[in-house]
Amino acid sequence: MIEQIYERKMLKDIEKYLDLKEAIVIYGARQVGKTTLLKYLIENNLKDKEGNVFYFDLELMNLLELCNQGPEKVHDYLIEKGADKEKQIYLIIDEIQYLENPTNFIKIIQDHYPKIKLLVSGSSTFEIKKKFKNSLVGRIICFEMYPLNFEEFLVFKGKKYKLGSNNSKIVNDELVILAKEYIKYGGYPRVVLENSEEKKQVLLFQIINTYINKDIRDIGNIRNVSGFNKLVQVLASQSGQLLNVSELSNSLDMNRETIEDYLNLLENTFIIKRIRPYHKNLRSELSKNPKVFFLDTGMMHLLWLKEFPKVVLGNVFETFVFLELMKRGHNINFWRTTNKQEIDFIVDGKVFYAIEAKLNFQKANMRTFNYFNEKYSSKNLIVGLEGKKKGKYIWELLEEMKK
Numbered sequence: 460m461i462e463q464i465y466e467r468k469m470l471k472d473i474e475k476y477l478d479l480k481e482a483i484v485i486y487g488a489r490q491v492g493k494t495t496l497l498k499y500l501i502e503n504n505l506k507d508k509e510g511n512v513f514y515f516d517l518e519l520m521n522l523l524e525l526c527n528q529g530p531e532k533v534h535d536y537l538i539e540k541g542a543d544k545e546k547q548i549y550l551i552i553d554e555i556q557y558l559e560n561p562t563n564f565i566k567i568i569q570d571h572y573p574k575i576k577l578l579v580s581g582s583s584t585f586e587i588k589k590k591f592k593n594s595l596v597g598r599i600i601c602f603e604m605y606p607l608n609f610e611e612f613l614v615f616k617g618k619k620y621k622l623g624s625n626n627s628k629i630v631n632d633e634l635v636i637l638a639k640e641y642i643k644y645g646g647y648p649r650v651v652l653e654n655s656e657e658k659k660q661v662l663l664f665q666i667i668n669t670y671i672n673k674d675i676r677d678i679g680n681i682r683n684v685s686g687f688n689k690l691v692q693v694l695a696s697q698s699g700q701l702l703n704v705s706e707l708s709n710s711l712d713m714n715r716e717t718i719e720d721y722l723n724l725l726e727n728t729f730i731i732k733r734i735r736p737y738h739k740n741l742r743s744e745l746s747k748n749p750k751v752f753f754l755d756t757g758m759m760h761l762l763w764l765k766e767f768p769k770v771v772l773g774n775v776f777e778t779f780v781f782l783e784l785m786k787r788g789h790n791i792n793f794w795r796t797t798n799k800q801e802i803d804f805i806v807d808g809k810v811f812y813a814i815e816a817k818l819n820f821q822k823a824n825m826r827t828f829n830y831f832n833e834k835y836s837s838k839n840l841i842v843g844l845e846g847k848k849k850g851k852y853i854w855e856l857l858e859e860m861k862k
Contacts, residue, residue: 465615465648467496469602476600477504482565482577484555487604488729488754489670492648493580496604497551500578505549511542512549517557526552527559530567534575548575555579562595569598582674582728605729606646606755608786609638609854615651622854631852635844638853642779643767645757656767663761671730679724686713690721694731695762698753699777701746701795702733722751729754732785737792737805739835746795752781771844773818777803780816780842783853789860800830805837808860813837819846 476483477500485493497514505512517523526533533550542548550568555561561579568575607615610622620626620634644650647666650659671691681687689711704722708715725731733749753759756775760767768775784791784806794802794813804814813831817823820843828839841850851859 465495465611466499467492467604468608468611469604470496470499473500473602474504477576479600480569480573480576481600482569482579482598484579484581484599484601485604486581486601488606489582489674490647490649490666491604491606491729493582493604494553495648497553497578497580501549501551508547508549511546512551513537513540513542514551515553517552517554523557526564530564530572530575534572537575544574546574550575550577552577552579554582556581565595566598582670603729605782605786607648607651608646609641609783612641612646612651613637615648623858624851624855634852634854638779638844639771642756642771642775643760645755645759646782647755647757650757659757660761660767663757667758667761670728675724675728675730678728679721681721681724683713683717686711686717687721690718691725691730692762694725694751695753695759697751698731698759699774699781700750701748702751703748730758732781734781734791734793737794737807746797750793752778754782756782771818776818776844777816780804780814780853783857784814787857787860794831796830800827802827802831806860809862810860811835811837812860813839814856815839815841815850817841817843819843820849821846823850 473483473485473496485496487493494516501512501514515522515526517526525536537548537550538544555565558564561581565577565579568577613620613622616637618637620630622634626634641651644656644659645663647663650662653659653662672688675681676684676687690707690713693707693711702722704715704718707713707718711718722731722733726733730753732752732754734752735749736746753762756778757767759775759778781791781804784804789806789808792805792807794800794805802813803816804812806812806814813828813835815823815827820841823841823843825839828837831837832839840856842853842856843850844852
């Protein structure tokens with residue numbers, strides 16, 4: 460059976476750089492589809508370069524050893540395997556972080572082997588930042604890859620809906636049902652493509668066990684395994700809430716420095732994301748703690764609840780809205796005063812948006828917008844999913860933000 464390979468939205472951005480000299484670096488969590496994306500590029504964009512396209516998976520020891528011997532040995536190997544050195548050679552390397560010195564490898568290729576175009580992937584910005592030095596500035600173009608966004612989810616499910624503000628009520632009602640499915644199970648491609656809920660759960664637990672419980676702990680050299688696991692579970696339950704390191708330190712009986720280290724590790728391995736409060740002048744009135752969000756709602760459910768819930772939960776819906784905004788490249792903050800007046804998301808782009816994410820449209824409190832607008836001029840929007848509609852669905856907001 461031939462595996463179907465689906466096109467990801469970021470492909471269009473990557474295509475622009477295929478003919479430029481810079482190395483392309485794609486990084487993201489395990490199982491988000493980096494390898495599939497590289498294979499899509501090989502089978503579609505580089506199809507006419509056959510014979511000069513080479514794919515290295517550095518989880519294979521012989522290829523890792525070859526690359527660790529240096530670019531000269533790799534170049535000789537490619538020529539030996541039939542590469543035409545007079546033409547552009549495309550070398551695709553999966554899991555580049557396993558190299559002893561990826562910075563040096565890429566730098567030498569870029570500086571001394573102009574006929575080799577590098578496309579590489581990595582599973583951890585922690586490892587990449589540790590091993591990649593500033594000497595690569597101007598030599599690489601980086602792309603972050605996340606689990607599927609809602610639009611990609613629809614493509615993977617074979618649903619041909621145009622996401623925007625002109626949909627009929629029937630189409631929007633169908634999209635609401637699909638959005639609830641997406642929120643429930645998350646956006647890991649293999650999980651989305653699996654039809655059985657039981658198998659979805661098995662797949663996600665496998666990702667958790669191999670990526671969080673093994674890879675990330677190994678990368679971060681975690682000594683307090685029990686404390687680290689408890690922290691991950693607590694963060695899953697607190698997605699969308701203020702992050703208070705002192706409270707975590709007390710409740711988990713861990714020192715602040717260790718928790719900060721673990722938070723940095725989890726952020727650099729694409730498990731969580733922290734966002735900062737928005738302010739211009741009124742710092743004394745504002746909460747200074749960041750908010751924390753899990754980067755996949757399905758994984759969040761299993762770490763927190765140990766199962767998929769029957770209904771969408773409010774803080775999970777807020778996480779969904781955050782992820783949709785983040786995956787479209789928007790710069791996101793939140794606003795909260797010391798007397799607990801709060802706006803869920805502030806997006807400062809072509810238009811200055813104040814956004815409240817409420818699962819049920821009817822539960823939105825407009826008074827917070829009024830308080831915020833005494834200090835700032837913003838476009839105020841409620842994003843919801845249930846109840847009598849008095850705002851926008853997330854797909855309508857995203858379409859508006861493109862304009």
